[in-house]
Amino acid sequence: MSLTIRERVLAAFAAQLAANVGAPATVERNCEAPAELEAIGVERVIVIDGDQEPADEPAGMGQRQYVLAVDVEGYVRTRRPNEVGPAINALHGRVLKAAFLDRTLGGLAVDVVDAGFWVDVFRGDGASPGAGFGQTFAIGFRTSVDDPTVLA
Amino acid sequence: MNAFAAGIEALATDPDMAVAGTLMPAAGGSSACRVLLQRRDKDMPVGETHARSQGWVAVIPQADVQTRPRRGDELAADGKSFLIGDVATDSAGVAWRLDLDVIG
Numbered sequence: 001m002s003l004t005i006r007e008r009v010l011a012a013f014a015a016q017l018a019a020n021v022g023a024p025a026t027v028e029r030n031c032e033a034p035a036e037l038e039a040i041g042v043e044r045v046i047v048i049d050g051d052q053e054p055a056d057e058p059a060g061m062g063q064r065q066y067v068l069a070v071d072v073e074g075y076v077r078t079r080r081p082n083e084v085g086p087a088i089n090a091l092h093g094r095v096l097k098a099a100f101l102d103r104t105l106g107g108l109a110v111d112v113v114d115a116g117f118w119v120d121v122f123r124g125d126g127a128s129p130g131a132g133f134g135q136t137f138a139i140g141f142r143t144s145v146d147d148p149t150v151l152a
Numbered sequence: 153m154n155a156f157a158a159g160i161e162a163l164a165t166d167p168d169m170a171v172a173g174t175l176m177p178a179a180g181g182s183s184a185c186r187v188l189l190q191r192r193d194k195d196m197p198v199g200e201t202h203a204r205s206q207g208w209v210a211v212i213p214q215a216d217v218q219t220r221p222r223r224g225d226e227l228a229a230d231g232k233s234f235l236i237g238d239v240a241t242d243s244a245g246v247a248w249r250l251d252l253d254v255i256g
Contacts, residue, residue, distance in 0.1 A: 034201070120199040128235065130198070
């Protein structure tokens with residue numbers, strides 16, 4: 001069975017993050033929720049498949065262009081409260097850098113762009129400090145009008 | 153020794169329930185103790201989602217550790233290193249109850 005271009009784009013994006021975000025972060029795709037933070041110092045990045053819509057701009061003859069939303073969540077736990085802000089911002093920066101390293105995802109995509117971000121620091125309940133962020137990316141890609149498994 | 157202290161002593165000497173530990177105050181030094189360990193995870197709500205922060209609780213007989221442990225001290229037990237968070241005395245006043253996080 002041929003993979004759709006959507007699936008190939010999502011797999012390539014997750015692989016690009018996994019290869020380039022760097023230790024100690026682990027990168028997973030669509031893992032079960034909630035994310036488990038086993039220990040102080042753990043960093044987790046989760047890539048979540050999102051919706052897709054036809055793009056506004058016209059594609060070439062016989063082509064269809066789409067914009068695919070991908071949500072990336074990142075989590076950290078730190079030893080001290082004053083470490084959590086720098087840790088979550090550093091992880092976010094590494095995710096952005098990895099996502100934009102190859103905006104074509106090996107020739108599968110037209111572009112990868114930033115489409116929104118939130119961050120939240122967790123305090124309380126006796127737990128060690130932690131934080132999480134959500135970063136949305138919009139990924140453009142083109143397929144044949146007639147076949148979503150054919151790159152255009 | 154009152155009945156509560158005898159009870160915690162019995163639990164802490166049961167090899168199936170307790171493990172050997174070492175308490176390491178941030179100020180320095182260390183002391184051996186017996187530890188009753190149990191998992192206590194915490195929900196970590198962040199933004200539009202949440203994560204699970206794995207945590208542990210340790211109960212240590214005050215007979216083993218006379219000085220109250222403090223937040224930021226460390227405990228080694230069961231092959232793990234823990235950072236001590238909240239410290240409380242149990243309701244009978246015979247053991248320390250410690251909130252722990254594993255140090256990765």
